[in-house]
Amino acid sequence: MNAPPTIRNPEKFMQSLPANWDGWLHWEWMKGCWENTADTPQDFDGVKERNGQFLVVESKDVGKPVPHGQFRALFELHRMGNVAVMFIWGKHVPETGVFWFPNGNRYERFIGVDAARRLVTRWYDWANGKDGSWRGETFDKMFPPE
Numbered sequence: 001m002n003a004p005p006t007i008r009n010p011e012k013f014m015q016s017l018p019a020n021w022d023g024w025l026h027w028e029w030m031k032g033c034w035e036n037t038a039d040t041p042q043d044f045d046g047v048k049e050r051n052g053q054f055l056v057v058e059s060k061d062v063g064k065p066v067p068h069g070q071f072r073a074l075f076e077l078h079r080m081g082n083v084a085v086m087f088i089w090g091k092h093v094p095e096t097g098v099f100w101f102p103n104g105n106r107y108e109r110f111i112g113v114d115a116a117r118r119l120v121t122r123w124y125d126w127a128n129g130k131d132g133s134w135r136g137e138t139f140d141k142m143f144p145p146e
Contacts, residue, residue: 004028006040016091018045042070045088050127052082053102055120059088062095078102084123088116102126 003010004026027041046057056077060066066074066087077083078100085100094116100107102123110116 039069042067042073044074050124051129053123053127054083055086055123055127056083057086057088059091059094061091062089064089086116086119099123 002024003013004024006027007013007024030041044056045059046055048055048057054077056074058066058070058074074085074087078085081103084102086097087099088094088097090096093113094110095112097110097116098107099110099116099119108119110119
């Protein structure tokens with residue numbers, strides 16, 4: 001197995017390959033392209049586009065946190081307005097998660113695959129113009145003032 005150094009656990013990676021996976025992308029050629037040479041590119045586990053709207057999915061093993069840099073990147077993408085973000089804990093099926101609705105500061109926590117599927121379906125309907133309303137908690141409840 002010739003995994004790039006950005007893949008921290010190649011054996012685990014090989015157990016849940018992305019759809020249509022066609023091999024490793026080695027990032028080493030980018031070293032020196034930005035100031036922080038220890039900083040490496042990141043990936044997202046899934047991206048779906050529909051009518052100019054995007055759903056970005058990031059999954060982690062249960063109990064694993066989202067790294068700060070990846071969280072920050074997803075937060076900034078979400079702020080663009082046409083990006084929904086879905087964090088999933090559970091690699092084979094969603095056990096728990098958080099869905100950040102597009103166009104605003106609303107989110108919803110969910111438990112289980114059925115709830116996750118309902119949220120993805122709602123996003124798809126919204127992207128098709130069938131449903132323009134998003135309900136849920138606001139980010140200020142998710143991120144209380146410091």
